[in-house]
Amino acid sequence: MTVALHRKPTFLLVLMTFFIMIAGMITGSSTATVLTTGAIAYPVLKSLGLSKRRAGSIIAMSGIYGMIAPPINLPAMIIGQGVDMPYIGFTTPLLFVTFPIAIITTLIIGVRKVKPVDLDEFKKTRESEPVKGFAVYLPLIVMVILMVLENVSWGFSLGLPLIFMISALIAVVTGRRGNILKISFTAIQNALGILSILIGVGMFIQVMTMNGVRGLIVGYLNSLPQGALLLGIALGIPAFGAVSSYGSSSVLGVPFLLAFLGSNDIVVCSALSLLAGLGDMVPPTALAGIFAAHVVGEKNYFKIWLSSMPAFFITMIFATLTIVWATQIGRFVNSVFFYPVLIGAFAIVAVVLLLIDKRKESVA
């Protein structure tokens, strides 16, 4: 794909965004997305001339959009469970809240920096890799297949820990030879930082719940007048997502959905799930940002975090406006016009991107 589209960098950039999102769409996890399709996409993003910061930003944000995009959206499922709303009819609202914003934010982050791929350089980079060909991707492919099987077939469940273990064992065979014991120790060392953050945050929430601070925050946000409530939702859900996007969905998503009952509940739930997903970019956990930093080799994940801020806030505003106009959006996404309009819009965007690339090429 890179070779075929090397002269169309903007178009390729958007395609790579969609490619990264795929893993999230089928696994429901931004972390898994960043570590799988994100890791595969990074060399291409790099060859497009993007810095580590920008590439990491695109990978992290695409991981979040992928996690929210249909068919698998865990925050929406969790919020729905809280009000006994079945996970049915979410496809079009989730398409609406993810793909357009993914295109827009990717372009904001990368459109001015991408340049045509230097094919010779790209091929040289590929040739210098210690392991070549299909084998290098085998662990990732096995992992995605096992996760998809788990998500689509009833009765098949290995669990994420075993799936990652199997994939790691395959990597031992297919990847560059190394000392397994040493690699394991290094992996545990790397994981300890994130584990200690998660444990600390869990203890923090436990104490906050026991002493009533959690109730105070949820109650306060929930009692705000309509305008302030929207602001509370826009800031509160991602902020609480710093603890866990799933926890945020359960603790804040459910009461906020109840606060908007009577509007289009599925659209509101979809928008709330997008806000909850943004929590994966909020420190201290910021799982999507931290893992994206690992993938691109950036030591300070705050650089990626800062680079993602415009996309983060645009997404936040978009999700909030979706809640405000949930009824009208609900009518649109459930109408017969939705798919034709969506396909038409994609076609127009593709043409515009190709025109931008043509202009870039002529300028060059």
Add this chain to the structure above:
Amino acid sequence: MNRFCADLCSGFSGTGKSWKVIPFGGERIGDPLKKRYVQFIVFISVVLVVVLLSGFSFTSMWKDPPIVRGPGVSEVKMLSDWLPSLSGTKGDTEVYIIRGSEPGGNFLLLGGNHPNEPGGTLAAVLMIENVSSLAGTVYIIPRANHSAFTHNDPMEGAPQFFSIELPDGSRRTFRFGSRRTNPVSQWPDPTIYNHPTGSTLGGSEISNLNRAFPGREDGIITERVAAAIMNIVKQEKIDLVCDLHESSPEYPVNNAIVFHQEAAELAIMTQMMLEMEGVDIRLEESPPSLRGLTHREIGDNSDAYVVLLEVANPSQGRLRGKTTEELVTTGVDKYYLQASKDGKLFAPYDETGYPLELRVARHVTTVRVLLDSWNMMFPDRMIMLSDVPAYNAILSDGLGAFLKPVS
């Protein structure tokens, strides 16, 4: 061994043939090894103490508080009697059987489907310890998801136990469990749960008994518990099933009877009779698309009439303040009071809170009226109980008056 300890104390770096040791706390490569051993031993000792204390606290919930056999209980069986593969697992639990002096219908009462909803468990216990049957047979499972009683939800700050004072001054202690099966019994959860009926749920719901029906005999623990309960319904020819729950006051389905469509007439009659007794209750029909719940799956997969009862419980809600044993028993919470004033709740709420006595009284009374309605509709399959604790008596005398002292 020395090398191993040193590595544990420190770490590895580099890609050379030899392992480069980087001690904790930065570049202190010149530190004597002995000092690191001391750090290592102190650190491991502290970890061991914390782990041991946490372990004792965690396993303190593994012992079942006693339930006293009331005068009407004829037999106590185990759930594994209907599904032997449950034997010896944390999913196995007691089934109390109250046989009537006259033949009649068969009634299954479920408590503790969600052990963080103590009103349902307590109502089932009150029935076991007090009622007798004049006609028909009653099967009561007070701890339906037994495994979920053996832990409570992380990050919910809930108390592990709560107790109720008896008239003789002694106390009966009960567990405030979890909505989900203990991960010791069943782990890990998948990312999403594909219910056998084709419905898609969040992965954690695979350990929620009230999403696991109709269950699978060869499935994981929660599914096997659901399958065993289904076996009771089918093998014992159960006519009527009632599943006791509680819900947070901000949840729309509150103080309600949720009924399978086949049980609509029965539910309507029960509501009318309850209204005459001054107990307000809503009716909610079981949504066909919401799968895995007792009222949907037992109703669809058997001949039984199925209802589920909900009553407001502030101690499980998301708006609650300080989460204590007192909140569980009194239901008094200032944040819920404020939310009520703001019109955010679906249950009436004032300064008196939602005490456990009221929640249990509502459940027990609804079950009594449900059976009265049943008897009017199906006189050939009567289920007549005696000594059912009265609504006002529970409120005035307290729950302790209807709980037997444990010898």
